[in-house]
Amino acid sequence: MHSQPSLSVSEQYLDGVLVLAVSGDVDLTTAPSLVERIRAALERGDRRIVLDCRNVTFADSKLAEAVLVGAKRLRDIGGDLAVALPPQPARRVFEILGVDTVVAVRDSVTEAIHALRGGLPGDSAA
Numbered sequence: 001m002h003s004q005p006s007l008s009v010s011e012q013y014l015d016g017v018l019v020l021a022v023s024g025d026v027d028l029t030t031a032p033s034l035v036e037r038i039r040a041a042l043e044r045g046d047r048r049i050v051l052d053c054r055n056v057t058f059a060d061s062k063l064a065e066a067v068l069v070g071a072k073r074l075r076d077i078g079g080d081l082a083v084a085l086p087p088q089p090a091r092r093v094f095e096i097l098g099v100d101t102v103v104a105v106r107d108s109v110t111e112a113i114h115a116l117r118g119g120l121p122g123d124s125a126a
Helices: 031-044 061-076 088-097 109-116
Strands: 007-014 017-026 048-059 080-084 104-106
Touching (some): 017 031, 017 061, 031 061, 048 061, 061 080, 061 088, 080 109
Parallel strands (some): 017 048
Antiparallel strands (some): 007 017
8 A cells, every 4th residue: 555645844933034844755746735835924924934854755856846936936025935954865956957046955944044134145046
């Protein structure tokens, strides 16, 4: 019996930035729920979001797609999105697709928050 992939997303605020802690698999069946969580945050008025991916167990190109969709929606309203601690295979997909040239991808949540605040030149996409 094949089990369904699972995804959970928890929320917390750090330094005024919404951190969405993503756990489990991000793929064709679960990525839409991640995009929906980002959309719901936008509707609440959140404008800076970090996706904490340290507990992502599987990610395909759908994670990259969710990141790009979320970043576009945020930027359309003057916000931004960053990614922290993606698993190495997802980081490689980001590099291949150029996601890391559009969205700040960092090695810690703190660094991702810093990038959203425009900490260092090149930290956030123009």
